[in-house]
Amino acid sequence: MEEKTYVDDIDRSVYDIKNEEKDGYRMKEGLTPEIVQQLSKEKKDPQWMQLFRLESLQIYNRMEVPDWGPSIEGLDMDHIATYVRPDTKMSTKWSEVPEEIKETFERLGIPQAERESLAGVGAQYDSELVYHNLKEEVAAQGVVYTDMESALTGEYADMVKKHFMKLVKPGDHKFAALHGAVWSGGSFVYVPPGVTVEIPLQSYFRLNAPGAGQFEHTLIIVDEGADLHFIEGCSAPKYNVANLHAGCVELYVKKNARLRYSTIENWSKNMYNLNTKRAVVEEGGKIEWVSGSFGSHVSYLYPMSILKGKGARAEFTGITFAGAGQNLDTGAKMVHSAPETTSYINTRSISKDGGVSTFRSSVVVGKEAKKSKAAVSCQSLMLDSHSRSDTIPAMDIRTKDADIGHEAKIGKISDEAVFYLMSRGLSEEEARAMIVRGFADNVSRELPLEYAVEMNNLIQLEMVGSIG
Amino acid sequence: MAEILLQTEGLKVSVEDKEILHGVDLQVKRGETHVLMGPNGAGKSTLGYALMGNPRYKVTDGSIFFEGKEITGESADKRAKAGMFLSFQNPLEVPGITLSSFIKSAMEQRQGSRIRLWDFKKELNKAMELLQMEESYGARDLNAGFSGGEKKKAEILQLLMLNPSLAILDETDSGLDVDAVRTVSRGVLEYQKEKKGGLIIITHNTRILESLPVDYTHILVDGKIVRTGDASLVEEINEKGFEEFLKA
Numbered sequence: 001m002e003e004k005t006y007v008d009d010i011d012r013s014v015y016d017i018k019n020e021e022k023d024g025y026r027m028k029e030g031l032t033p034e035i036v037q038q039l040s041k042e043k044k045d046p047q048w049m050q051l052f053r054l055e056s057l058q059i060y061n062r063m064e065v066p067d068w069g070p071s072i073e074g075l076d077m078d079h080i081a082t083y084v085r086p087d088t089k090m091s092t093k094w095s096e097v098p099e100e101i102k103e104t105f106e107r108l109g110i111p112q113a114e115r116e117s118l119a120g121v122g123a124q125y126d127s128e129l130v131y132h133n134l135k136e137e138v139a140a141q142g143v144v145y146t147d148m149e150s151a152l153t154g155e156y157a158d159m160v161k162k163h164f165m166k167l168v169k170p171g172d173h174k175f176a177a178l179h180g181a182v183w184s185g186g187s188f189v190y191v192p193p194g195v196t197v198e199i200p201l202q203s204y205f206r207l208n209a210p211g212a213g214q215f216e217h218t219l220i221i222v223d224e225g226a227d228l229h230f231i232e233g234c235s236a237p238k239y240n241v242a243n244l245h246a247g248c249v250e251l252y253v254k255k256n257a258r259l260r261y262s263t264i265e266n267w268s269k270n271m272y273n274l275n276t277k278r279a280v281v282e283e284g285g286k287i288e289w290v291s292g293s294f295g296s297h298v299s300y301l302y303p304m305s306i307l308k309g310k311g312a313r314a315e316f317t318g319i320t321f322a323g324a325g326q327n328l329d330t331g332a333k334m335v336h337s338a339p340e341t342t343s344y345i346n347t348r349s350i351s352k353d354g355g356v357s358t359f360r361s362s363v364v365v366g367k368e369a370k371k372s373k374a375a376v377s378c379q380s381l382m383l384d385s386h387s388r389s390d391t392i393p394a395m396d397i398r399t400k401d402a403d404i405g406h407e408a409k410i411g412k413i414s415d416e417a418v419f420y421l422m423s424r425g426l427s428e429e430e431a432r433a434m435i436v437r438g439f440a441d442n443v444s445r446e447l448p449l450e451y452a453v454e455m456n457n458l459i460q461l462e463m464v465g466s467i468g
Numbered sequence: 469m470a471e472i473l474l475q476t477e478g479l480k481v482s483v484e485d486k487e488i489l490h491g492v493d494l495q496v497k498r499g500e501t502h503v504l505m506g507p508n509g510a511g512k513s514t515l516g517y518a519l520m521g522n523p524r525y526k527v528t529d530g531s532i533f534f535e536g537k538e539i540t541g542e543s544a545d546k547r548a549k550a551g552m553f554l555s556f557q558n559p560l561e562v563p564g565i566t567l568s569s570f571i572k573s574a575m576e577q578r579q580g581s582r583i584r585l586w587d588f589k590k591e592l593n594k595a596m597e598l599l600q601m602e603e604s605y606g607a608r609d610l611n612a613g614f615s616g617g618e619k620k621k622a623e624i625l626q627l628l629m630l631n632p633s634l635a636i637l638d639e640t641d642s643g644l645d646v647d648a649v650r651t652v653s654r655g656v657l658e659y660q661k662e663k664k665g666g667l668i669i670i671t672h673n674t675r676i677l678e679s680l681p682v683d684y685t686h687i688l689v690d691g692k693i694v695r696t697g698d699a700s701l702v703e704e705i706n707e708k709g710f711e712e713f714l715k716a
């Protein structure tokens with residue numbers, strides 16, 4: 001078959017040669033300064049970045065693996081270098097890509113070339129053109145939208161240096177340190193004061209070179225009075241043999257600015273997703289998180305919003321879907337550290353086929369955050385009796401005049417509701433999927449139409465075959 | 469002779485291992501309107517559920533035929549696709565799905581192909597107008613936060629849109645004010661005239677029947693049909709209640 005030959009050719013040319021080159025240090029255990037230095041050199045980092053990486057590595061080697069969440073025993077930390085090197089075992093054959101993933105590509109209607117790229121068997125999918133056009137369009141407004149590597153040396157290099165991993169510091173936890181040492185890929189966005197970006201900007205890191213999308217770094221700065229919607233990720237599962245994702249997202253929302261950051265993450269089901277996301281919001285500014293977490297074997301994901309200026313606001317709208325073999329530990333953290341700040345957490349979690357989904361919400365209202373308001377609403381839906389959904393709320397309130405609300409609901413799919421929908425002609429599968437889609441409506445309503453459709457397809461896919 | 473739409477033979481139905489219906493024989497032909505009356509707890513809703521295929525209501529004996537085919541073991545969606553419809557006594561709330569998108573997907577599932585949004589909207593608006601429902605209802609979540617009357621109107625809206633050949637209306641008029649009953653009744657009459665299908669109307673109330681021609685009336689007591697008559701039986705029950713049957 002012609003298509004197959006094409007894949008094999010690309011495969012060899014892109015990966016095999018590199019592999020031969022680097023076989024020399026392949027078996028080294030752990031992550032060494034040499035490996036990090038090598039990576040830094042290949043990436044043509046500025047000097048400060050190379051030092052930053054090495055310092056992060058030291059922190060990484062000192063810190064312990066977190067022990068309070070789902071088990072990450074399946075992560076082979078002794079051979080962490082294999083997760084880092086982009087060429088590691090990446091010469092997968094299309095025939096070795098799990099059937100489940102191929103099916104998902106198929107059903108989501110992802111083009112063949114992109115499938116191969118996502119599955120790590122093909123060359124970089126050519127998204128350059130789309131990306132380039134978008135860049136041109138917003139550049140006219142003075143918006144900078146580029147990949148992280150070019151940002152390090154470009155016109156805004158100083159700004160990047162000033163903000164890079166200042167919000168998420170390498171010392172925050174072991175995987176933040178790892179990220180600091182080996183990050184690669186991702187996006188940089190700067191929106192100048194007063195500029196409203198009309199179209200949502202979308203990141204294409206998922207389509208970058210092999211290995212990217214594992215340690216990508218996103219840095220967004222929305223300057224005073226500016227407005228941006230940024231969308232990251234997509235519903236196609238990203239398949240990597242190396243099964244660790246430790247990305248980092250840092251969002252700076254300046255005075256009276258607004259940033260909406262939407263993600264749909266759908267990692268392949270062997271993935272350990274240890275992602276760190278944080279936003280800091282100045283006076284009168286607003287951050288809106290819209291987050292869909294699908295896929296992965298284990299996830300730790302708790303985007304944090306720091307409300308630093310008076311009247312700053314944060315909203316987190318999220319959904320987590322845990323199926324067979326998945327343990328997804330997600331949540332949101334709101335830190336009020338200025339007066340009259342407002343936060344709202346609205347989440348749904350779904351578990352099925354023995355999946356475990358835990359939602360942790362944390363609201364901290366400091367002494368100085370007078371007259372602040374925080375509301376948390378968490379709902380869980382268990383699709384069968386052997387799946388688990390937990391919500392773990394935490395509140396630390398240090399002012400007397402805070403207005404705090406909390407609501408949690410755990411439910412099962414109602415057989416009567418399924419029958420009701422079936423009595424109108426929907427199959428059992430479709431009826432259940434419809435109820436779940438309706439449950440996920442808090443997120444899909446907030447997404448641009450094409451993403452909402454993708455997410456609904458994804459739910460549909462997760463639901464198919466759930467009936468015995 | 470008119471074609472037989474629905475036929476049950478010695479239908480026995482249990483809920484949670486308790487037998488509720490003890491052998492019900494019923495025959496509905498195309499174009500006929502049947503009224504089913506009976507005291508609370510007699511098993512009227514149970515009959516509706518069993519006919520529609522609610523898995524909690526188990527047929528332990530007897531059979532159900534629809535358009536000559538046995539459907540006793542069929543799932544609810546198959547029955548719906550075959551042309552059956554049940555207007556629920558207590559319609560369920562499904563948050564996150566709008567009434568209009570739900571009706572559209574139900575129609576598409578039944579006919580097995582996409583419907584053009586434009587055509588759908590036109591038809592929906594027409595039916596909503598007949599039922600004096602504001603257009604904005606279509607954008608509200610299915611039954612979520614609807615008042616009792618709104619839920620019942622939404623059921624009749626679905627009846628008009630899905631256009632089944634047999635409709636079972638379970639106390640669609642209960643708890644409605646006079647105007648709402650009249651509106652709902654207008655919807656049912658429209659269905660009766662347009663489709664000329666079969667109707668089984670479960671009710672305690674004669675008002676919904678005022679403008680509807682009735683062919684048969686059945687009295688269900690303790691899981692059995694104790695008497696079948698014509699439209700005049702409705703009046704009789706209305707005056708004397710079920711006392712006579714309860715003593716028996």
Ligand SMILES: Nc1ncnc2c1ncn2[C@@H]1O[C@H](COP(=O)(O)OP(=O)(O)O)[C@@H](O)[C@H]1O
Pocket residue numbers: 483484488506507508509510511512513514515524
């Ligand atoms: N889901 C159910 N679970 C338990 N008992 C039920 C259920 N549905 C109906 N029943 C019982 O079946 C009998 C008939 O109920 P129903 O069919 O609702 O009567 P009707 O509609 O005539 O008022 C009642 O005794 C009722 O308690």
Ligand SMILES: [Mg+2]
Pocket residue numbers: 512513514557638639
């Ligand atoms: Mg009843």
